[in-house]
Amino acid sequence: MSQTKLDISIAGENALIVYFGTEPNAQIAAQVSQTAEHLRQSMGDLLIDLVPSYASLLVIYNPLQTDHYSVRAQIRSATQNLLQSSEQQQGNLVSLPAYYSLESGPDLQRLADNASLSVEQVIEIHQQTEYRVYAIGFAPGFAYLGEVDERIAAPRLATPRQKVPRGAVAIADRQTAVYPAQSPGGWNLIGLCPEPMFDPSASPSMPVQVGDRVRFSAIDREQYLALGGVL
């Protein structure tokens, strides 16, 4: 990556934010997660937490033990290393099962109609893409995956649903996600994933982290129920 693109700004009394670019893409996502990993190793106790996101990394440090000058230097050093070891690290590839159907995806038919595609084609296109985990937030375990094929991209609902079930596979614009828990939500629902996206009692608590790659693979109703899915 070119160093000129990197911008380090103050976020708050104990936080710097590193901008890697202005548009999310797979390369930037990989750089964000590599930098996060590097800082986790190099900063030790001085680091309080990190928030990786689409094209930025928020670095929260202990202001009683270090200062922003020193943390800036650590960040520069972390991104120097990035230069040398660039492209190889691709993040884990995680496969998530999805039961796509009119029963489990109440917006599937509408998405298909709007795109002049068949329901089967929408499902096929959603499965064909390899997504990147761009960010995790909104709720524990909610992973924003991009980018959805333009043909099946769809804006959020004008009126969000009161209740989106846990495991709902959903699309909003060019992003897709699996709802980690039942919650209100305005994304378009196309299926259900039986795998828990957030389980406090499991370690790790999430099957993915920022920078990972995700593919969905279609399962049928029986498989969905056998994997613990609920209808």
Added chain:
Amino acid sequence: MAGFKVIQPGIFSLLQDAGRYGWHGIGLTTGGPMDRQAFRWANRLCGNNESGNNDSGNHTNSTAIEVTVGGLVLEAKSHNSIAVTGAEIPLTINRQPAALWQTHQVKPGDRIELGYATQGSRGYLAVAGGFQAEAIFNSQATVPREALGGLHREGQPLKTGDNLPCPAPDQQLPLLRVPEKLRPANGSALLRVILGYQQHAFTEVQKQLFFSSEYKATDSSDRMGYRLSGAQISPSIGGILSEGICLGAIQVPADGQPIILLRDRQTIGGYPKLGSVLSLDLDRLAQLMPGDTMRFEPISIDQAHNALLLAEQKFTAAQLETVDV
């Protein structure tokens, strides 16, 4: 079992420790006390020593109860020491008035009752040794929105009948008091701001407008954030790619009314931000009730660090007064 029984939970009472750190990567917020200074004083009065790193996850401060507005009634099940700090909330023990900012001994059967705040909005009730609950993601901090933490690990506020265990004290603690001059003053607040994030999306005029205006806390103010009303400020951009939000961040949505993000904030968001409020001053903000006013003042990052270090030194060096019985 040593501990306390909740006779009445009050309006909104939560178990809080210093917060849940190191889990932003899976979308967890920190939780923790809204008025951290009051929380730490309450613990110190109860002999709960802690290394006191500001917002560091390395040292968990003992778990105390954050009481919003008031109404909490507890019954002591064992001998213990307690202290209440923070908002002006009338405290009685067996219906006798008891001082805030001071250690009290309680014995089995004692009724500890908090009235309703006359100044400020959040009180902290600490006990010697801290309340004991099983941690989740290394913390007992209660975050209802995430259904995490607290007595049953699922984010519930305290409710009637809850038994709050705490360790049996091995000795009687001295009765201590926080000197008057060290207690923070509640009321209208001057909040120091470190400019940052998308500050360049706000013109000089917009910034001056922000720093010269008085803002009011609205009804939509809670542990996630305080939504303000006052002079409308307009950044030159409407939205940004979602990015990490730190404690105290001032975000400005399309309506131009700032929101200050607090302990239970979402970890990422896409509104432009002007900078962040100094954490020491967030403690003052946390004591404001809807309708209370505040002003803002810009400071540099170096001034912010100096203020933090100085506050830490003052807290560490402070001598508590001994209460004569």
